[in-house]
Amino acid sequence: MTEFYDALETRDPAVREAALLAALPAQVRAAQGVPGFAAALAGVDATGVCTRGALQRLPVLRKPELLERQKALRADPASRDPFGGFSAIGWRALGGLRPARRVFQSPGPIYEPEGTAADYWRVARALFAAGLRSGDLVHSSFSYHLTPAGSMMETGAHALGCTVFAGGVGNTELQLQAMQDLRPDAYVGTPSFLRIVMEKAAAEGVALPTLKKALVTGEAFPPSLRDWLAERGVHAYQAYATADVGMIAFETAAREGLIVDEGVIVEIVRPGTGDPVPDGEVGEVVVTALQPDYPMLRFGTGDLSAVLPGPCPTGRSNQRIRGWLGRADQTAKVRGMFVHPSQVAEVLRRHPELARGRLVVAGEMANDTMTLHVECAAPAENLAEAVAASVRDVTKLRADVVIAGPGSLPNDGKVIEDARSYR
DSSP, rough: OOOSGGGGGGGHHHHHHHHHHHHOOOOOOOHHSSSSHTTTTOOOOGOOOHHHHHTTTTEEEEHHHHHHHHHHHTTTTTTTTTTOOOOSSEEEGGGGGOOEEEEEEETTEEEEEESSSSTTTTTTTHHTTTOOOTTOOOEEEEEOSSSHHHHHHHHHHHHEEEEEEOOSOHHHHHHHHHHHHHOOOOOEEOOOOOOHHHHHHHHTTTOOOTTTTEEEOOOOOHHHHHHHHHTTTTTTEEEEEEETTEEEEOOTTTTTEEEOTTEEEEEEEEETSSSSSOSSSSSEEEEEESSSSSSSEEEEEEEEOOEEOOOOTTTEEEEEEEOOOSSOOEEEEEETTOOOOHHHHHHHHHTEEEEEEEEEEEEEETTTEEEEEEEEEETTTTTHHHHHHHHHHSSSSSSSEEEEEEEOOSOOOEEEEOOOOOO
16 A cells, blocks of 8 residues: 555655644634633743744643543533533534534543534544545444544545445444445454454354455554454554544554654653653653644643654655553552652652653552652762652652663653552
């Protein structure tokens, strides 16, 4: 598959960067126009937010904050805004908002609007990279109720010119019957359900000769499962998307990481902060989606990943990330008190000579110990004692401090490691 969805995918990286940064002020103005961002962006000159550095000075909005804001306004009789004041679209009763096409509920519950733009979630590009083309019949086994996954994939497939069978979740026998009768070209859904259906087909002697392509997401997609599917004639590719910001990145035929979507700005930051990490270092994925309807500005996904160096062998020139590497929310409860990654980051900020840090919580429950491992090229005398004092000041808990050389800590994005025994 050497074709491209459009010319945007092969732009000179400098041209792309200039276009993304030129779009930033309008996105900031859109965010300033909704109550949820008003206080955080008060006094910000949107025109001046036209560089990566200016963007990085804006606060990160993380899902727990979004959830709490939504809960608070839903409970407020004077508001009842289910979106926490972050959406510019809705329906008449919310007053003054442009119409939304649909509204969805994710666990929390968090409510997400869907705008009226074609391919609102920007999924068509990922489907194209997975080999889907106009005229294909796509079997979708994502949920079509409550959560947006089914709509995300279907609107993208429609934008590509595909026909969709809305299989939904479960009902394996009925879905297999539909595959046998309709002979789809492609599948979208979780990789595990695709395996279940194919194993069921093999057990019943049902052939699925037309099913050759798949875009999968929603769970881990290990190489072993990818190879298992390929051995049975289905070439599946993974996508990384959320209900908050839509498509973030997707796999290509190169099988070397995920290409960032053309409609977003992706940053990798140190967990618990908004500070970017060097390329290659694991951190939290923060996304700015360049659309005004639900203007998520520096949205912290809570997922860990890292930037991959160099261009994609397919010829696509956008930034690449390694894919999903775990969760960034590593909060631990120690001796009855919560310790957050942001507190570890604050300790490191107080000592600029330190590089990365990793707080290890060990022992048994009710008999916890904390050890902060830090990297420092040239530690001064009494540095460990000074850092330990900072830990006490920030967390109100005691910790031992171990200083090691640069590069000694694992590059896995972990800021807090819970190594306690729970027996």
